[in-house]
Amino acid sequence: MTDTAVRxxxxxxxxxxxxxxxxxxxxxxxxxxxxxxxxxxxxKTTLMQLLTGQQxxxxxxxxxxxxxPVENARVLQSLCFIKESQRYPDSFRPQxxxxxxxxxxxxxxxxxxxxxxxxxxxxxxxxxxxxSRGQLSAVGVIVGLASRAPLTFFDxxxxxxDAVARQIFYDRxxxxxxxxxxxxxxxxxxxxxxxxxxEHVLVIDEGRxxxxxxxxxxxxxxxTVVGKKTxxxxxxxxxxxxxxxxxxxxxxxxxxxxxxxxxxxxxxxGLELSPVSLQQLIVQRTTSTTGSATLDETESKTDAWxxxx
Amino acid sequence: xxxxxxxxxxxxxxxxxxxPARIWNVVRLHLIDxxxxxGIPWLIVGMAFVIxxxxxxxxxxxxxxxxxxxxxxxxxxxxxxxSPQWYLVVVGVQAISFGFxxxxxxxxxxxxxxxxxxxxxxxxxxxxxxxxxxxxxxxxLTEGWFIDTYMFNxxxxxxxxxxxxxxxxxxxxxxxxxxGASIATIYxxxxxxxxxxxxxxxxxxxxGAVTIITFTSNWPAVAIWFGAQGxxxxxxxxxxxxAVAGFGGFLALRRATPxx
Numbered sequence: 050m051t052d053t054a055v056r057x058x059x060x061x062x063x064x065x066x067x068x069x070x071x072x073x074x075x076x077x078x079x080x081x082x083x084x085x086x087x088x089x090x091x092x093k094t095t096l097m098q099l100l101t102g103q104q105x106x107x108x109x110x111x112x113x114x115x116x117x118p119v120e121n122a123r124v125l126q127s128l129c130f131i132k133e134s135q136r137y138p139d140s141f142r143p144q145x146x147x148x149x150x151x152x153x154x155x156x157x158x159x160x161x162x163x164x165x166x167x168x169x170x171x172x173x174x175x176x177x178x179x180x181s182r183g184q185l186s187a188v189g190v191i192v193g194l195a196s197r198a199p200l201t202f203f204d205x206x207x208x209x210x211d212a213v214a215r216q217i218f219y220d221r222x223x224x225x226x227x228x229x230x231x232x233x234x235x236x237x238x239x240x241x242x243x244x245x246x247x248e249h250v251l252v253i254d255e256g257r258x259x260x261x262x263x264x265x266x267x268x269x270x271x272x273t274v275v276g277k278k279t280x281x282x283x284x285x286x287x288x289x290x291x292x293x294x295x296x297x298x299x300x301x302x303x304x305x306x307x308x309x310x311x312x313x314x315x316x317x318x319g320l321e322l323s324p325v326s327l328q329q330l331i332v333q334r335t336t337s338t339t340g341s342a343t344l345d346e347t348e349s350k351t352d353a354w355x356x357x358x
Numbered sequence: 359x360x361x362x363x364x365x366x367x368x369x370x371x372x373x374x375x376x377x378p379a380r381i382w383n384v385v386r387l388h389l390i391d392x393x394x395x396x397g398i399p400w401l402i403v404g405m406a407f408v409i410x411x412x413x414x415x416x417x418x419x420x421x422x423x424x425x426x427x428x429x430x431x432x433x434x435x436x437x438x439x440x441s442p443q444w445y446l447v448v449v450g451v452q453a454i455s456f457g458f459x460x461x462x463x464x465x466x467x468x469x470x471x472x473x474x475x476x477x478x479x480x481x482x483x484x485x486x487x488x489x490x491x492x493x494x495x496x497x498x499l500t501e502g503w504f505i506d507t508y509m510f511n512x513x514x515x516x517x518x519x520x521x522x523x524x525x526x527x528x529x530x531x532x533x534x535x536x537x538g539a540s541i542a543t544i545y546x547x548x549x550x551x552x553x554x555x556x557x558x559x560x561x562x563x564x565x566g567a568v569t570i571i572t573f574t575s576n577w578p579a580v581a582i583w584f585g586a587q588g589x590x591x592x593x594x595x596x597x598x599x600x601a602v603a604g605f606g607g608f609l610a611l612r613r614a615t616p617x618x
Contacts, residue, residue: 101462103615120467130463136456155372
């Protein structure tokens, strides 16, 4: 057994003239939690559908546990794909889902599922059609967690879940992951909420992988320098500037990759250094590639940034 | 929890299941809510039977006698025996339209899903055929449930005996399921364009056949041909469209993708 769960090379998926996934290559290591981050329509769901054999690739290679997942019963039995838009038969109730799931997920844990049902206060006997959006999401989250599949995909799993329920999801995910290590890929908009969960980050934008980085490294990869405009400008001159913001004589500039010596130099120059949150970093990186055409020009921050791009 | 799981305390692998087990699990998935395939169809049969009793009584009251050969022959034209079929064609549609996205979400291959679904159709068709053929026999034996009310002994059933009833009902049931399922599969594979092409070509094929038979003045020949087949023969021919729908559905579903 290798340490690689997923290997993707030159993967492309076109829907007619539209290229949803554009020549993407990456690998996913076993027993890590991956965040698949990106804007709406960036290709997150399509990528997950390709990885789970639900969609057919236009070109490129795609290996999950050493083989193509398409129509591969051995591979598919090791996967669990929870998507926000999962459909259930009209007559189904949550109890039907949880009663049938063990037939398809060999590692299913009934006791864990029952505990999650209580945690999320899910009515087992109510028709799925009559569940609230959050309760419907809870059904998927419970299946995704209790199935303990070696490779689990959560695609925007918590639509409509309240803050308490989302926290329960993160807590249970981490607890169970610690006890039963497995590979998890989570796509989400709420980057800051999950940022402590993620060990590796894949950022996708317009069908391309924009970032494929260890989460810890990524967090340390940029810092925001705050201080007097003249001091800041002097310090950041010649550096890789990610974003720039300022009010009056003050400036706040986010720059990439500061070493220990440089940090010390900044502090000596009377500048303040603050870490950049994963969300800020990704927002800045993804907006900078799409160009000013898609940005809201009325936003001062954007204006300040776009003049420097 | 599986054995490997409790031994190693990791979720890194799963014990693979054999193909028959996987296919059987698809059958179980379809049947997890027994109302869909068993409860509601038989509820419809029950309701149809109650209504049939009332109508038979009305007919008896106005014509002055139910047990007469005329009255028994008259009740042959009732379609009550087929009343659950309108529901079951929808069940065939939903087996694909709801079952396919669910099964794929559960990590089932398209092949296993289709084979399991087809096996379910075969089993339900066989069970329904046996039940309706037996009920037809029982109805004849009890002379209309002792109240001269005939529902199962209707249309083509109860004419050529138990075995023809069994075979014909089986084929009819299978056709109903596979027609529903194949239409849903065409939609699943080709969405709206597929529906448009399918329905317009079907309409063209029917109109074309009628036109050709009419212009060549072949209607009497067609009638003679049908008469020569007998009930068993006609239903044997109907196996052909059932098989086309069944195998065609398999080929179409192998490349289908679930809707989002």
